[in-house]
Amino acid sequence: MTDNLIRRGLSRRGLLQTTAGLIGGAVLPGMPAFAEDKPAIGSYPAGVSGSTAFIGISVPRTGTYAVQGEDELKGYQLAIEHINEGHELIKKISPKTSKGVLGKELKFGVADSAAKPNEAVQAQQRFISENKAIMITGGTSSAVAVALNKLAQREHVIFVCGISGSNDTTGKDCVRYGFRQNFYGQTAAAAIGPVMVREFGKGKKAAYLTPDYTYGHTVTKSMQDFLATAGWTTVTNQVAPLGAPDYSSYLLNVANSGADVLINVNWGHDAVLSTQQAKQFGVLDKMKLVVPYQVPFIARETGGLMQGVYAATDYWWTIEDKFPLAKMFNEAFEKKYGYKPEWGAENAYVSFAHWAHMCEQAGSFSPPDVIKTYEKGETIPSLVGDVHYRPEDHQCVRPVIIVKGKQQKDMKNKEDWYDVVEIVPGEGLMQKPDAFGCHLGDYS
Amino acid sequence: MISWPNLVSQLFNGLALGALLALISSGLTIIYGTLGVLNLAHGAMFMIGGYAGFVAYQYTESFILAVIAGSLFVMLLGVLMERVIIRHFYHRPHEDQLLVTFGLGICFVELVRLIFSSQSQLVPPPALFQGITNLGFMFYPTYRLAVVGIVAIALGALFIVLYRTRLGMIVRAGIEDSVMVDSLGINVYRVFMAVFGIGAMAAGFAGIVNAPVVSLTPGIGDDILVQTFVVVVIGGVGSFPGAILGGLIAGEIISVTSMFNPGYAYVMLFAAMTLVLVVRPHGLLGVQGRE
Numbered sequence: 001m002t003d004n005l006i007r008r009g010l011s012r013r014g015l016l017q018t019t020a021g022l023i024g025g026a027v028l029p030g031m032p033a034f035a036e037d038k039p040a041i042g043s044y045p046a047g048v049s050g051s052t053a054f055i056g057i058s059v060p061r062t063g064t065y066a067v068q069g070e071d072e073l074k075g076y077q078l079a080i081e082h083i084n085e086g087h088e089l090i091k092k093i094s095p096k097t098s099k100g101v102l103g104k105e106l107k108f109g110v111a112d113s114a115a116k117p118n119e120a121v122q123a124q125q126r127f128i129s130e131n132k133a134i135m136i137t138g139g140t141s142s143a144v145a146v147a148l149n150k151l152a153q154r155e156h157v158i159f160v161c162g163i164s165g166s167n168d169t170t171g172k173d174c175v176r177y178g179f180r181q182n183f184y185g186q187t188a189a190a191a192i193g194p195v196m197v198r199e200f201g202k203g204k205k206a207a208y209l210t211p212d213y214t215y216g217h218t219v220t221k222s223m224q225d226f227l228a229t230a231g232w233t234t235v236t237n238q239v240a241p242l243g244a245p246d247y248s249s250y251l252l253n254v255a256n257s258g259a260d261v262l263i264n265v266n267w268g269h270d271a272v273l274s275t276q277q278a279k280q281f282g283v284l285d286k287m288k289l290v291v292p293y294q295v296p297f298i299a300r301e302t303g304g305l306m307q308g309v310y311a312a313t314d315y316w317w318t319i320e321d322k323f324p325l326a327k328m329f330n331e332a333f334e335k336k337y338g339y340k341p342e343w344g345a346e347n348a349y350v351s352f353a354h355w356a357h358m359c360e361q362a363g364s365f366s367p368p369d370v371i372k373t374y375e376k377g378e379t380i381p382s383l384v385g386d387v388h389y390r391p392e393d394h395q396c397v398r399p400v401i402i403v404k405g406k407q408q409k410d411m412k413n414k415e416d417w418y419d420v421v422e423i424v425p426g427e428g429l430m431q432k433p434d435a436f437g438c439h440l441g442d443y444s
Numbered sequence: 445m446i447s448w449p450n451l452v453s454q455l456f457n458g459l460a461l462g463a464l465l466a467l468i469s470s471g472l473t474i475i476y477g478t479l480g481v482l483n484l485a486h487g488a489m490f491m492i493g494g495y496a497g498f499v500a501y502q503y504t505e506s507f508i509l510a511v512i513a514g515s516l517f518v519m520l521l522g523v524l525m526e527r528v529i530i531r532h533f534y535h536r537p538h539e540d541q542l543l544v545t546f547g548l549g550i551c552f553v554e555l556v557r558l559i560f561s562s563q564s565q566l567v568p569p570p571a572l573f574q575g576i577t578n579l580g581f582m583f584y585p586t587y588r589l590a591v592v593g594i595v596a597i598a599l600g601a602l603f604i605v606l607y608r609t610r611l612g613m614i615v616r617a618g619i620e621d622s623v624m625v626d627s628l629g630i631n632v633y634r635v636f637m638a639v640f641g642i643g644a645m646a647a648g649f650a651g652i653v654n655a656p657v658v659s660l661t662p663g664i665g666d667d668i669l670v671q672t673f674v675v676v677v678i679g680g681v682g683s684f685p686g687a688i689l690g691g692l693i694a695g696e697i698i699s700v701t702s703m704f705n706p707g708y709a710y711v712m713l714f715a716a717m718t719l720v721l722v723v724r725p726h727g728l729l730g731v732q733g734r735e
Contacts, residue, residue, distance in 0.1 A: 062562075062662075063663060064663075066661075066663070070562060238706060239706060239707055240706055240707075241710070244706075245658065245667040245668065245671075246657075246658060248461070248699075249457055249698070249699050249702030249709070250702060252582075253450065253703060256449065269661055272659060273659055277657075277658075280588070281583070281584075282576040301563055301564045
């Protein structure tokens, strides 16, 4: 924390003094060699030579994605607690888990990434070299996910991606050591596109609000590509930096664009702020709003502006009616944290549960063995039904859930924000694994 | 692609943003001008004004009371900060002042995060200013129109305090030469306390007035702080009229650039600042030779 504050301090002063720049740094990794039955690689077997195994977690706890990062962190913490105690829910996903993973108690460290790739990489590099982290995780920003992909491949430590919706994460920037549970932007577009065409018709004019980084550009491109097949055109694409303090200039351009539908690709607080300001500028009175990649907490934070709005999401708690494991998860999560989990928490929990499952199946923490177990493409349980990881790009094939914001009068309780419109199976939505140029690297 | 109504609406948007930046910057600049302290906690003061007002709104549901509470709370916080911490740093190097105020800013942000979490909080605009106004050539949120007026009144009040009162005269004299003011028998340290309180209040007032425009989060002051410094540099450090001019210029640069390419809004802002520094190192209305 202190290091982090100092780094922020330096960057702020640097900005003021030179009007630019973040100061990066690099720490040389430690690579101890231990005699074991399997060859040493990355932090293996140093990280698991005792009775514990260490996981490095980096989530944004400050900045525009802080709310979602905290939710994600809660999901990780619950998963670790469940794995260490051999909880019933974990056993449903990873039947061989008793206490810990392969009998090792999981320990973890948490760093604030602030959704910045350099902060996340520095923190994880430290977890790998100092704590011998056997697995790292992080995301919420796809730019962070892509950066950690590269770190994981270089250090030969498995990276279980947190929230990341960019096509690049398991597309052109995929790596042998990286795995992603939640779907990518193209999948969201393929799932919500038909609903939009059905709801709004063909040949409509769309305006986009796009955050200026890998996630935003790939989601916008995916939506544009899909909607073009139904004759939709893009009348304006307003690209804003991550964490823009004010969207009024962008929204004036949108308001004057003559669009029928505003497709808000922003995420986190950016999505909340831009949606609220779209309302202030009367944009939502002129055109319909769609949030193609739903944002955890946006419904409660915008105070009802998601009413009637369609969104594609990984998870919404009311699907517990259909999925018993989701019900178990919701109950455990709510008991511990006092609210219904959003999809950040679900994504985090399932990602860890799947990693535990793969280690147990492999019977080893040795990264190549664990990776090859993932690559068997075995069908395994998740909170949204059975899923599998594609061996070609390490992307989990899972359903996409289409939700629509409920009107206030229809809400049965204060967290009943959405109706689940459709649960679209993942198989038919996803492009081929090589569609985004994935070339996995080596095992060693 | 660029239509006149769009350009005019963006110019107007720049005016609204510029007015707000002018008010926040004026607080920063009079503190620096008088006390010689670059207050890097100024953005946090802006944020706290919003949150203090938010709490007051929760209890009273009155926007006016929220504005009063938010402003007064931050003024008191400013006075307390000056008495307890800042006064020990008047004769210390600038680096120490920067670090201590930056550290305080981080503490304030984390404290607010601890109390309110990172989830954004809403303060609705007063009923009188809700909705959208048709200006003939464009539609514009009524409250944002009102903000321009409210901020103009606040700046007017600040002008009267600075240019029409004895305190203001001492403050302006202190900006020029605090040693001389001290030697005239005026207790400059009490004046410093008042100046810090007023400067902080300007940020706090802006924070709660701006709250209905942007939802409140603990990090809301970060970007504002950077923009505010640019404004102060453009206008001239220590210059109240400079803060207003700099604010309006910055607001228009951000807004008009956003119409063509939003990604370059900050680039143009910093380019403008650099240009000013090259042509007029003391800022547009800064006083040459002032320490």
